[in-house]
Amino acid sequence: MKNTTEYLYRKPKTAIVLLLIAVMNVTTVFAQQDMYLTTTGQLIIKAHLNDKAVDIVSKDLIIMLDYETGKVVMKQKISALIINNDSIQSKFQNMQDDYIRFEGKLGLDYINTSGHPPLDFAVEGTIYPGNKYVIGKGHLVHLVQGTANACLLSLSFTLQPGDIFPDYRQTDKNDEIHVQVIQSLLARENE
Numbered sequence: 001m002k003n004t005t006e007y008l009y010r011k012p013k014t015a016i017v018l019l020l021i022a023v024m025n026v027t028t029v030f031a032q033q034d035m036y037l038t039t040t041g042q043l044i045i046k047a048h049l050n051d052k053a054v055d056i057v058s059k060d061l062i063i064m065l066d067y068e069t070g071k072v073v074m075k076q077k078i079s080a081l082i083i084n085n086d087s088i089q090s091k092f093q094n095m096q097d098d099y100i101r102f103e104g105k106l107g108l109d110y111i112n113t114s115g116h117p118p119l120d121f122a123v124e125g126t127i128y129p130g131n132k133y134v135i136g137k138g139h140l141v142h143l144v145q146g147t148a149n150a151c152l153l154s155l156s157f158t159l160q161p162g163d164i165f166p167d168y169r170q171t172d173k174n175d176e177i178h179v180q181v182i183q184s185l186l187a188r189e190n191e
Helices: 004-010 012-032 086-093
Strands: 035-049 052-066 071-077 099-106 119-128 132-142 149-159 176-186
Touching (some): 099 132
Antiparallel strands (some): 035 052, 035 176, 099 119, 132 149, 149 176
């Protein structure tokens, strides 16, 4: 009796077709639920820590956005952050399994990708670890009608270091972190 592996090696076309069907089903589920998912969101953090400017960037931010409700989940692996400070960078590199996560809601009833004037709104949610409730600002700009990338979303927050890193020992009351998230949004299928 032949096992599944032998069968797949002999029939690679069948395996490829089955894989494509599975991918199309996953894509359809996300489209039906009006969920947007990206693993390449851009994160820019400007911090003032202990009288020093610290810049942190990432292009690996995971963003899940429900177009119908405006609920958003963002997740960033700490070791994937790129920092202009060697001592902080080495600490972050050792945090291989640690993430910063934000779960919240955009101050919009739904995400309109069919054309609109620039929209400003509040963003609120919780940052984990630390369970810190935060409020920020959002901006949604419509791009060109009829293209795959319909809008540009930006979110911004001003935080204290302890809001993101609960173990941080603040030595200067001027320490603060400015977080900026920038992501293009795909047009809805029906718009």
